Amino acid sequence: MAAEQPSLVVxxxxxxxxxxxxxxxxxxxxxxxxxxxxxxxxxxxxxxxSRPASPTPSLNSASHSHSSDLIGLSKAFPVRLQSKPTTALxxxxxxxSNGTGIxxxxxxxxxxATATAVGSPASSTSSVVSAPTIAIDAVRPQHQGSTTGLxxxxxxxxxxxxxxxxxGRPHTATFNNSFIETDVDDDSVTVFDDYKIHNxxxxxxxxxxxxxxxxxxxxxxxxxxxxxxxxxxxxxxxISLHMGIIQALVSGFEQPSEDFPxxxxxxxxxxxxxxxxxxxxxxxxxxxxxxxxKLGETxxxxxxxxxxxxxxxxxxxxxxxxxxxxxxxxxxxxxKLLDGAETFLRSLTREMAFGSPAILLNAIExxxxxxxVRDRINISLLKGRTPSLLYGLVMADGRLVSVIRPKRHxxxxxDLQVIFSxxxxxxxxxxxxxxxxxxxxxxxxxxxxxxxxxxxFRPKVALVLISANKDAFYELRKAKEDILENFAxxxxxxxxxxxxxxxxxxxxxIGAPAIQHFLYKSRSNVQFTMPNYEPHFPDRKSQxxxxxxxxxxxxxxxxxxxxxxxxxxxxxxxxxLAWATHSFEIYCVASEQTSKAILAQGMDTITAWIKREESRxxxxxxAVSGLSFSSKDIFAFSSFALYA
Amino acid sequence: MAGARDSSSxxxxxxxxxxxxGESAVGKSSLVLRFVKDQFDDYRESTIGAAFLTQTIxxxxxxxxxxxxxxxxxxxxxxxLAPMYxxxxxxxVVVYDITQASSLDKAKSWVKELQRQANENIIIALAGNKFDxxxxxxxxxxxxxxxxxxxxxxxxxxxxxxxxxxTELFTAIAKRLPLETASTRTRATPKGVDLSRPSRRxxxxxxxxxxx
Numbered sequence: 001m002a003a004e005q006p007s008l009v010v011x012x013x014x015x016x017x018x019x020x021x022x023x024x025x026x027x028x029x030x031x032x033x034x035x036x037x038x039x040x041x042x043x044x045x046x047x048x049x050s051r052p053a054s055p056t057p058s059l060n061s062a063s064h065s066h067s068s069d070l071i072g073l074s075k076a077f078p079v080r081l082q083s084k085p086t087t088a089l090x091x092x093x094x095x096x097s098n099g100t101g102i103x104x105x106x107x108x109x110x111x112x113a114t115a116t117a118v119g120s121p122a123s124s125t126s127s128v129v130s131a132p133t134i135a136i137d138a139v140r141p142q143h144q145g146s147t148t149g150l151x152x153x154x155x156x157x158x159x160x161x162x163x164x165x166x167x168g169r170p171h172t173a174t175f176n177n178s179f180i181e182t183d184v185d186d187d188s189v190t191v192f193d194d195y196k197i198h199n200x201x202x203x204x205x206x207x208x209x210x211x212x213x214x215x216x217x218x219x220x221x222x223x224x225x226x227x228x229x230x231x232x233x234x235x236x237x238x239i240s241l242h243m244g245i246i247q248a249l250v251s252g253f254e255q256p257s258e259d260f261p262x263x264x265x266x267x268x269x270x271x272x273x274x275x276x277x278x279x280x281x282x283x284x285x286x287x288x289x290x291x292x293x294k295l296g297e298t299x300x301x302x303x304x305x306x307x308x309x310x311x312x313x314x315x316x317x318x319x320x321x322x323x324x325x326x327x328x329x330x331x332x333x334x335x336k337l338l339d340g341a342e343t344f345l346r347s348l349t350r351e352m353a354f355g356s357p358a359i360l361l362n363a364i365e366x367x368x369x370x371x372x373v374r375d376r377i378n379i380s381l382l383k384g385r386t387p388s389l390l391y392g393l394v395m396a397d398g399r400l401v402s403v404i405r406p407k408r409h410x411x412x413x414x415d416l417q418v419i420f421s422x423x424x425x426x427x428x429x430x431x432x433x434x435x436x437x438x439x440x441x442x443x444x445x446x447x448x449x450x451x452x453x454x455x456x457f458r459p460k461v462a463l464v465l466i467s468a469n470k471d472a473f474y475e476l477r478k479a480k481e482d483i484l485e486n487f488a489x490x491x492x493x494x495x496x497x498x499x500x501x502x503x504x505x506x507x508x509x510i511g512a513p514a515i516q517h518f519l520y521k522s523r524s525n526v527q528f529t530m531p532n533y534e535p536h537f538p539d540r541k542s543q544x545x546x547x548x549x550x551x552x553x554x555x556x557x558x559x560x561x562x563x564x565x566x567x568x569x570x571x572x573x574x575x576x577l578a579w580a581t582h583s584f585e586i587y588c589v590a591s592e593q594t595s596k597a598i599l600a601q602g603m604d605t606i607t608a609w610i611k612r613e614e615s616r617x618x619x620x621x622x623a624v625s626g627l628s629f630s631s632k633d634i635f636a637f638s639s640f641a642l643y644a
Numbered sequence: 645m646a647g648a649r650d651s652s653s654x655x656x657x658x659x660x661x662x663x664x665x666g667e668s669a670v671g672k673s674s675l676v677l678r679f680v681k682d683q684f685d686d687y688r689e690s691t692i693g694a695a696f697l698t699q700t701i702x703x704x705x706x707x708x709x710x711x712x713x714x715x716x717x718x719x720x721x722x723x724x725l726a727p728m729y730x731x732x733x734x735x736x737v738v739v740y741d742i743t744q745a746s747s748l749d750k751a752k753s754w755v756k757e758l759q760r761q762a763n764e765n766i767i768i769a770l771a772g773n774k775f776d777x778x779x780x781x782x783x784x785x786x787x788x789x790x791x792x793x794x795x796x797x798x799x800x801x802x803x804x805x806x807x808x809x810x811t812e813l814f815t816a817i818a819k820r821l822p823l824e825t826a827s828t829r830t831r832a833t834p835k836g837v838d839l840s841r842p843s844r845r846x847x848x849x850x851x852x853x854x855x856x
Contacts (some may be wrong), residue, residue: 317721339668340690340719428689431677433715437693438725471729473696 025569032091053278053348085473192373212238217353218292219309220246221345222224225330226284230313230342232349246290250283271299282306286326295548298555301360303354308359308417311442312348315418316341319446347425354540355547360554361521361526364416366619367399368505373495374619377402385481388472390450393464397500398424400619401461412443419452425464429454434480436473439466453477457484458493460500504532507602510609515602516574519550520610525618529610536591553578553587577603584610659710660821663730665758666680666739667750668718671773674804675777676715679814684805685773689737691717709811709818735767735817740788742801743780748788766782767820769798771813776803 003287124502212234220239221230226247231239253269269281280302282289291302314322317337335342352359369377381392381404391411394401398420405411418441422428429435438449453465453476463483465476487493507515516536521528537543549571556567557580567578570592577599578587588603610617664672673691677683680699694717700710714729716722730736736758740751751770758768768790772783785801792799798816802809 227806338723339721340692340717340722426689428692429697433695433697435693435695438722477696570648 026354079273086166090506180577208235209238216294217223217349218290219305219349219352220288220290221309221313222247222288222290223326223330223332224283224288225333227331227333229287229334229338230345232346232353246281246288250288260489269301277389278302280306282310284310286322286330295551296555297551298559300558301551301555304362305359306408307414308352309345309423311414311418312344312421313338313341314442314446315415315422315440316344318440318448319442320448343426343428344422348421351421351425354544355551357519357528357530357547357550358417358420360547360551361519361528362413363401363521364413364420365528365530366617367396367401367496367499368529368613368616369495369499371615373492374402374616376490377487377492377496378404380483380490380492383486384470384479384483386475388467388469388475389465389479390468391464392479392483393419393462393466394496394636395423395462395464396496397460401496403619409444412441414439415443418442419464423454423464430456430459432456434477438470441466453480455480458497458500461496503534504530506535507531507606510606512602512605512609514594515588515590515606517546518586518603518606520584520586521604522584522610522614522618524583525620527618529617549574549576549589550587557585568599575599579603655705655708656707656823658821658823659712660734660818661712661714661732661739662735662817663714663716663733664737664739665726665751665754666718667731667741667744667747668835670718670719670739670741670747672737672739673805675737675771675773675810675813676713677803678721678804678807678810680713682807684807690719691715693717693722693725695778699814701814703815703818703823707823709821709823711814711818726757727761730762730766733766734821735769736762737769737771737813737817738797739771739773740783741774742783743774743777745782748772748783748791752791755797758787759795760847765822767798767817768796768819769800769813770795772799772801773804775801775808776805808838 012339057360139643215233217232218234219230219232220228220243222228222243224247226240226244228236228243229238231243234242250269254267266285271278271280273279276294277291277295278297278299280291280293280299282303287310289306291306291309293302317334321337322334325334325337338345358365377394381394381402385392385404389404390406390409392404393416394403400416400420403411416441422439433455435452435454437452437454439452440446440449442451449470450468451465451470451472452465454462456462457480463480465479467476467477507513507518510531517531519528519530519535533543533546537546553567553569553576554570557564557578565580569576573592574589575592575594575596576587576589577596579585584607586603586607588599588606590602594602614620664676666672667811668690673688673695674684676695676697677685677688680697689785695715697713697715698710700708701712702708714733716726716729738751738754738758740747755768755770770788772788788801789799791797798813798820800813800816801808802813804810
């Protein structure tokens, strides 16, 4: 099976399928879905969708999937109504509605409870009323399913056809030409602060509650007793009310079910939708984490985000400390202890709401460097290491340059992401000072703190030296001086500076000018690469739209039970092609005029280029294997995949 | 970090360890930033853990003093790490915010802890910061001054924002430091404080540039 080989050239069959998809002259909804062959993705590929694949249909499954299908369709409708219908568009609606259908119907009595709770999607006015509705519907969703689906469509259509939402506020139609109408729609509230589009006659009568409820993205962190710990938006009064509801829902689902008195396994609330809003819940006693999204994200995507948030929280407090403070004091206010660390949670949630490629793909990005340069950097780090050093990292502009680690302790991508998030999404360490901070790397050890020496020795370049010894500051400070000296001797600074200054490569540089942007994840390395956002996506708004598109592609390709390996979509002003194999996944975006052939050719060029450049783009085994002077217990770190 | 001046042979070069303590958001980092870089940011992220800086000042023509400054985080959850920073400190600046009465209470508890746990000859200065917000003052100068006097502390009301009394504060500390016992040393051989030694009350200070 050609498709199962991690081949880097688009197999002929793939291209054929794509071409075939272009053939039908009339819009036929199902044809442009370029499914190559029956291709079962291996379970590890689908790690994010961790729902048990119970074939047992639940009591509610029929009504659920019905409503979800409708929701899925409704997502496609706005585009179809505003622009001329295209085959590709409708093709896209198919996998998505399938996906949500599966999500909603994967209800098993044992471990998952999926509730369809309903609030009409645009009726932000009646929030306090709608919140209890959630609770009621969650308990008996089967009575609500199908009708609410229709309601959703109705209100969505109403919203699109008239240029007013139900609350009667006029909109600035800023995003008419955007290709992600359903994501960045005509609302005044956006997912991140520095990109606010206001209504014409702003803010009068638009109170805080409305603003709070209209957010596209929300994260809650609360204690198991319902006490607020962190919220992305909203003031204390609003938060505590909603956190109380969440807490009630969570504990409600853990009660033994009356319908199955013999089944003593407690249910856990994991995911539910209300209209177009999705809620993912993680219960990790003594904490409850909730991600709320109106951006059409899947459960798997939201869960990845919750994991990142959880890891970030643990990095500040350790699991042991959290468990300890709540022991016997279920009403403990963790915010007291968290003081100062919310800044990291806040910057992380902002980044995730905006759309972080690293978190979407669950991967790390490396700075592209020549092998010889990276070797010299590794050597410099190794030469400067001291007995207390556990991990040594060089990071530049949000990308990994080099890392050394002891033989028996690999560095896990989530732990690395915590460090990235602290260093680069947030100004705390960008002051030229030397920092010495306790940090917990939960995947390394969630019970205790490590100590990190952090210094930005260039404006965007940081050296991070991590030790288990809290008194190692002066030792590591000396190591830093040695390492920087080695960098100078080995002439490592200039290449790093140049790489940072030039930014990422452009698609035009690699012979694929038709592709405006792409994401490529190397699965074995757990790393990704992408070109510069410029020139096609110069501002935060267009970048956010791009990320929303990637999120959709990612969702479609990662839907459980999907047979989808190559996916072509066309919406509004963009066309996109996604391709997943055993060894990589790639998502390419091009302008609407681009033909499928050129798009596929571009993708072909990119994968071939990445194959050639692999050792420069990713930190893999090959980059450091030549080193012979490593001591017994430390060697230059190679693949992140080792932990998996 | 802050560059030490060239010290021609014969000049005294002494190095001291200074730790800043106090409640969060009283302006510890701003005070140090003013002292080290003569800058002020209206908005600063909270310090996490602790930050390390150095600043060298010329006390007189023949004496140069280098401060190794530990700017600690004020948050409660870092409380248990504080001994690591003040253990071998020669001097400490305990900061409170003149517009927050509670921050003086916190400062007093830090002073008590230092007097009990730290090097017994440690020089402690009490700094009432945010002097520029005099209109919102909650702590009267006389009250804090009286407390400082009876506890044997240096006392200044400072403003990291305007720079008022910041240099004066650090200079006054430098003048109190036991220079005569400090070894004469050139820049070429700066000696750090060995934190890896076991924690003990009033440890020997022989390699600390100061034998107080």
